């Protein structure tokens with residue numbers, strides 16, 4: 719069975735904390751990020767070398783997911799969500815019935831994330847099916863200080879992945 723994954727805003731950490739990018743025959747992984755410099759990180763060359771055309775990097779945003787990408791079994795947003803009303807209109811359009819939607823949040827922000835997102839998720843029929851706590855070491859993306867300068871010595875931080883099922 720073809721398993722198609724869309725990661726929104728992967729930065730330089732493709733599918734960190736949800737198993738990395740591992741693709742079997744027929745699988746596809748599409749990375750969508752508006753910032754072209756994110757795709758300059760060496761990890762993307764490594765993935766292309768390993769998986770070839772099964773991996774695609776596309777410039778674009780969660781508010782306007784390109785029309786021609788088709789339907790996905792999994793949509794992943796790790797530290798890259800925007801606003802529930804706007805994001806979920808687009809995600810609903812590209813996520814298969816029975817598909818899964820994974821969010822990554824710093825654990826200290828989990829409760830406020832759920833408070834903000836749960837009403838819209840419930841309204842659209844998404845059910846929380848799994849919650850996994852891990853530890854995240856920020857790099858160039860999350861590991862920014864308040865001046866948006868990279869943190870020289872990023873500290874591991876508790877991190878939670880929330881998985882919702884649609885339908």
Ligand SMILES: C[S@@+](CC[C@H](N)C(=O)[O-])C[C@H]1O[C@@H](n2cnc3c(N)ncnc32)[C@H](O)[C@@H]1O
Pocket residue numbers: 726727728729730731734750751752753756778779780781795796797798800822859860
């Ligand atoms: C905080 S970083 C998280 C990166 C990575 N997912 C991680 O967890 O380390 C946010 C990412 O979202 C991307 N981003 C910013 N605005 C976006 C948008 N409107 N749509 C999709 N991605 C966006 C950024 O370019 C960046 O790669």
